[in-house]
Amino acid sequence: MIRRPPRSTPLYSSAASDVYKRQLLLGWNKTHNLVSRKTTSNIQEHIEDSLLVAPLLRENIVDLGSGGGFPGIPIAITNPQKKIYLVERRQAKAAFLLNTINQLELQNTKVINTDSRELKAQDLGERLDIVARAFGSLKSTIEATEDLLKTPGTRLKVMKTKPAPDCKEIPKNYTIEKIEEINLKGKDKGRILVTIRTREP
Numbered sequence: 014m015i016r017r018p019p020r021s022t023p024l025y026s027s028a029a030s031d032v033y034k035r036q037l038l039l040g041w042n043k044t045h046n047l048v049s050r051k052t053t054s055n056i057q058e059h060i061e062d063s064l065l066v067a068p069l070l071r072e073n074i075v076d077l078g079s080g081g082g083f084p085g086i087p088i089a090i091t092n093p094q095k096k097i098y099l100v101e102r103r104q105a106k107a108a109f110l111l112n113t114i115n116q117l118e119l120q121n122t123k124v125i126n127t128d129s130r131e132l133k134a135q136d137l138g139e140r141l142d143i144v145a146r147a148f149g150s151l152k153s154t155i156e157a158t159e160d161l162l163k164t165p166g167t168r169l170k171v172m173k174t175k176p177a178p179d180c181k182e183i184p185k186n187y188t189i190e191k192i193e194e195i196n197l198k199g200k201d202k203g204r205i206l207v208t209i210r211t212r213e214p
Contacts, residue, residue, distance in 0.1 A: 073138040
């Protein structure tokens with residue numbers, strides 16, 4: 014097991030993030046193709062993008078199609094009070110995520126190796142935020158989480174680049190609750206977090 018400072022210190026977050034980035038993500042990516050070549054060249058930017066959204070999420074978080082662990086793992090490292098569910102249907106990527114949370118001793122994180130359509134709301138806690146980053150179109154993301162979104166209090170949080178989506182892009186039974194900016198320093202195009210919920214009868 015990797016040695017690190019106590020979990021409560023800022024130094025722990027920095028050390029764990031570095032291990033995640035250099036030893037785990039880049040190491041596994043050589044043989045498992047977890048993230049694209051473009052992503053490997055600017056991983057720090059992806060980590061910062063993940064951390065900017067953390068304060069906008071509640072305590073129970075599903076990272077939809079977690080893949081290489083963005084945004085779930087950076088959020089889990091820096092927010093031990095939040096419960097993170099890393100949902101990934103591909104077995105190789107789920108194995109990487111499981112190895113990572115074990116190596117970093119992330120006790121607030123669980124890997125779920127299944128299709129999102131198989132998830133059960135009762136297994137994930139109340140007031141659930143489902144965060145999606147580079148998952149697909151708004152329509153396909155909603156379709157992948159529609160059973161979870163039927164639970165009162167559950168929200169879908171889609172990270173994307175501007176422009177803001179048009180209401181016509183989402184099915185009629187859903188509504189855009191709010192749009193928040195999550196801009197990265199030095200990034201030309203602004204980033205936004207789009208919150209979607211089931212439309213009330």
